[in-house]
Amino acid sequence: MHFDVFNGDADGICALIQLRLNRPLAATLITGIKRDIQLLDKFDVNSGDRITVLDISLQKNSARVNQFLNQGAHIFYVDHHQPGDIPKHPHLKTLINTDSAVCTSLLVNQYLNGKYPLWAITAAFGDNLNHSAEQLAATLKLSQTELETLKNLGIYINYNGYGSCIDDLHFAPDKLYREMTGFQSPFDFINDNHDMFTQLEQGYQEDMANAQRITPEYQSHAVAVFILPDTIWARRVNGVFGNFLANLNPDRAHAVITHNKDNDYQVGVRAPLSNKTGADELCSAFPTGGGRKTAAGINHLPGDKLNSFINKFEDFYS
Incomplete structure (x- = not known):
């Protein structure tokens, strides 16, 4: 049996699309909302599986990776988050690069020798790696309209992955993947699924309009903290709103905070685009925190730790 395990954001989805275009096969899909990263806990394996x-932290899943390897499974692991100690095992193959200009789909694009670059460009835009996306696009001589279309699609797919549960999303990530996979290019997908693209676009624009009405809870020359209301649209938009703020003020770090159903907070951090580092270090100092250098988060921040987080955030980037 084969299992395809992937983050429910643009990077995870577009990485798997590339791999399955290159090598189609029947697989059990394991995915979830963007913050649902301990996906290996959702299934069991047998020897030979x-x-x-794709695009989930090896460090956060190391126990299950070791367990699966010991049970005789073979694992191909591609990611750009901090991996921790990578097991050495003949049944484990890894492509891991934590460089701030790299995402999982770009790694897959390199692995496949640039076979499906349009999907990698889409994913890089979704991960707010605009410069990396534009560099790859420059090799293809895309028009400005085509480039903007890929950028928008990447943003919309990424936006769709955020929420506290699947019901918050416009489309479950496995459904979105199934609709997108098999198309040689994102343009073919858009042409064949215009209604789905339009729904994502309209949802994104409405939710972003709501977010842009929110004023900062705390702001300095170094950081800004936004607390969004306890609504579904806020949980959907928190990640892409963080990217929007980072692009708007590239010298400032940003934190976007939403309410969890457990009566605590979920935090998304974006490092300054002029200094793409430290988001993972900052968030990892809190339980349930982690991520990558440019973008990281804390899944559960107790309400009484909010001021502590803001103080550490300010100190870290001042």
Whole structure:
């Protein structure tokens, strides 16, 4: 049996699309909302099973990786988050690069020798790696309209992955993947699924309009903190709103905070685009925190720790 395990955001989805265009096969899909990263806990394996894992932290899944390897499974693991100690095992193959200009789909694009670059460009835009996306696009001589279309699609797919549960999303990530996979290019998908694209676009624009009415809870020359209301639209938009703020003020770090159903907070941090580092270090100092250098988060921040977070955030980037 084969399992395809992937983050429910643009990077995870577009990485798997590339791999399955290159090598179609029947697989059990394991995915979830963007913050649902301990996906290996959702299934069990038998000896000889094969697992492809895309865009989730090896460090957060190390126990299950070791367990699966010991049970005789074969694992192909591609990611750009901090991996921790990578197991050495003949049944484990890894492509891991934590460079701030790299995402999982770009790694897959390199692995496949640039076979499906349009999907990698879409994912890079979704991960707010605009410069990396534009560099790859420059090799293809895309028009400005085509480039903007890929950028928008990447943003919309990424936006769709955020929420506290699947019901918050416009489309479950496995459904979105199934609708997108098989198309040689994102343009073919858009042409064939215009209603789905339009729904994502309209949802994104409405939610972003709501977010842009929110004033900062705390702001200095170094950081800004926004607390969004306890609504579904706020949980959907928190990630892309963080990217929007980062692009708007590239010298400032940003934190976007939403309410969890457990009566605590979920935090998304974006490092300054002029200094793409430290978001993972800052968030990892809190339980349930982690991520990558440019973008990281805390899944559960107790309400009484909010001021502590803001103080550490300010101190870290001042």
